Amino acid sequence: MxxxxxxxxxxxxxxxxxxxxxxxxxxxxxxxxxxxxFHAGEEEFTGQRFFWxxxxxxxxxxxxxxxxxxxxxxxxxRFEEVDQQWKKLTQHVLTNEENVRPVLFGxxxxxxxxxxxxxWDDVPEAFFAAATYxxxxxxxxxxxSTNYIAEREDAGLFQKLCKKRDELLRASYTLEKVEYDKPIxxxxxxxxxxxxxxxxxxxxxxxxxxxxxxVVIARSHxxxxxxxxxxxxxxxxxxxxxxxxxxxxxxxxxxxxxxASPERLVKVQDAYAYSSCIAGSIKRGRTSDEDxxxxxxxxxxxxxxxxxxxxxxMIGKTFKDNCSSYxxxxxxxxxxxxxxxxxxxxxxxxxxxxxxxxxxxxxLHPTPALGGVPRMRAMEVIRQYEPMNRGLYAAPIGWLxxxxxxxxxxxxxxxxxxxxxxxxxxxxxxVADSTPQSEYEETLVKFRPMVRALGGQLDDE
Ligand SMILES: C=C(O[C@@H]1C=C(C(=O)O)C=C[C@H]1O)C(=O)O
Ligand SMILES: [Mg+2]
Numbered sequence: 001m002x003x004x005x006x007x008x009x010x011x012x013x014x015x016x017x018x019x020x021x022x023x024x025x026x027x028x029x030x031x032x033x034x035x036x037x038f039h040a041g042e043e044e045f046t047g048q049r050f051f052w053x054x055x056x057x058x059x060x061x062x063x064x065x066x067x068x069x070x071x072x073x074x075x076x077x078r079f080e081e082v083d084q085q086w087k088k089l090t091q092h093v094l095t096n097e098e099n100v101r102p103v104l105f106g107x108x109x110x111x112x113x114x115x116x117x118x119x120w121d122d123v124p125e126a127f128f129a130a131a132t133y134x135x136x137x138x139x140x141x142x143x144x145s146t147n148y149i150a151e152r153e154d155a156g157l158f159q160k161l162c163k164k165r166d167e168l169l170r171a172s173y174t175l176e177k178v179e180y181d182k183p184i185x186x187x188x189x190x191x192x193x194x195x196x197x198x199x200x201x202x203x204x205x206x207x208x209x210x211x212x213x214x215v216v217i218a219r220s221h222x223x224x225x226x227x228x229x230x231x232x233x234x235x236x237x238x239x240x241x242x243x244x245x246x247x248x249x250x251x252x253x254x255x256x257x258x259x260a261s262p263e264r265l266v267k268v269q270d271a272y273a274y275s276s277c278i279a280g281s282i283k284r285g286r287t288s289d290e291d292x293x294x295x296x297x298x299x300x301x302x303x304x305x306x307x308x309x310x311x312x313x314m315i316g317k318t319f320k321d322n323c324s325s326y327x328x329x330x331x332x333x334x335x336x337x338x339x340x341x342x343x344x345x346x347x348x349x350x351x352x353x354x355x356x357x358x359x360x361x362x363x364l365h366p367t368p369a370l371g372g373v374p375r376m377r378a379m380e381v382i383r384q385y386e387p388m389n390r391g392l393y394a395a396p397i398g399w400l401x402x403x404x405x406x407x408x409x410x411x412x413x414x415x416x417x418x419x420x421x422x423x424x425x426x427x428x429x430x431v432a433d434s435t436p437q438s439e440y441e442e443t444l445v446k447f448r449p450m451v452r453a454l455g456g457q458l459d460d461e
Contacts, residue, residue: 026097039232040171051249063131072126075112079362090402107397110390120391182455187224192387215372218427237453246409259414280304280343323349
């Protein structure tokens with residue numbers, strides 16, 4: 001591939017012999033199902049795959065195999081560590097296609113200071129990967145990049161990688177016809193329901209005593225299946241059922257963390273940044289009349305409006321600090337997705353001072369939509385009262401390239417699948433006038449997308 005590749009930074013001859021180079025060769029292929037491509041990697045790359053699709057389906061990303069992983073165990077400094085390592089790794093990118101950049105995909109845990117043990121014990125505080133085989137589908141074009149990192153070009157390795165790429169591609173075209181059966185659930189439990197209900201009462205009291213303004217409390221729901229469930233199967237269900245959401249999936253060892261989130265944390269495209277304030281919730285109606293009535297009820301409800309406003313204030317301040325100009329509407333709109341309606345305020349602006357997407361993610365996380373106000377006090381309250389460790393749930397998940405473009409969603413409406421067991425997560429914003437029963441019911445609505453995808457029982461479907 002030597003003669004086709006050109007270095008994006010400086011002259012290759014200037015680089016020291018020991019410098020690592022990022023070799024990336026891209027081919028454009030005919031329209032390809034991203035799910036089939038993901039599935040094609042099952043035999044060889046299970047545990048080393050990722051999947052991402054944005055809500056309007058203009059950008060899809062699939063990774064098979066790890067060309068490189070970046071992990072961090074740091075509490076403070078994990079965002080910076082990922083940022084620095086990625087910059088170093090992509091200092092010398094050699095590519096034949098300037099417009100398809102190497103991508104890093106992964107996520108952060110919600111709270112590295114949480115010490116509760118459980119299903120997340122293995123997972124580092126930050127886990128990111130650059131894929132050996134990276135599929136990007138955008139504007140109707142499908143590109144597969146074959147990536148490896150080495151001190152110098154390795155023609156033998158590259159040839160082997162290309163052979164495998166062609167096999168994966170052929171397998172993908174056959175796998176497009178696969179039909180996926182819903183998993184069969186044999187057990188469904190709410191392991192910490194009582195503890196959750198008590199915690200809502202305690203946290204509401206504490207807020208009434210002005211120890212905090214808002215705290216988001218979550219809980220889990222556990223499903224067990226007749227047989228191990230494949231990652232590709234749950235992605236297939238999400239692609240069918242959860243349009244208008246970020247669809248994401250990240251394999252780590254024997255686990256698969258996946259979800260369908262409506263919530264953008266941050267997107268950066270050519271130094272322009274976008275975020276979204278999403279907080280305040282009500283179910284969908286069974287008829288359009290009922291749906292409209294519920295929407296109006298949500299819109300005019302002081303409890304939900306206050307939950308929402310804390311998020312607007314905080315994200316608005318972040319944009320004020322980081323942008324030369326930005327826009328934030330003065331009133332929220334309603335965001336309607338399959339099972340739920342939310343109050344929604346979009347925010348966008350021109351970045352100044354060259355803030356990186358990871359710096360913005362660090363500043364924004366956790367917004368009061370998932371943490372609370374004041375932030376530090378809310379985190380302490382969550383650690384003390386929430387009956388679990390969130391792991392990657394409610395935290396930033398997404399991608400960035402080597403040119404500071406990228407996008408992170410907030411990993412809600414999500415679950416951790418481990419062979420024939422899944423942990424589903426949902427929470428809600430607690431303010432002074434919250435009540436345990438209505439918060440519990442709100443989490444039931446938020447569990448629905450994952451329960452549906454995994455073949456669980458929904459009372460009205
Ligand atoms: C915490 C979750 O969702 C968040 C909490 C919301 C609320 O309390 O109204 C709404 C949207 C999300 O920001 C979740 O889905 O688990
Ligand atoms: Mg709420």
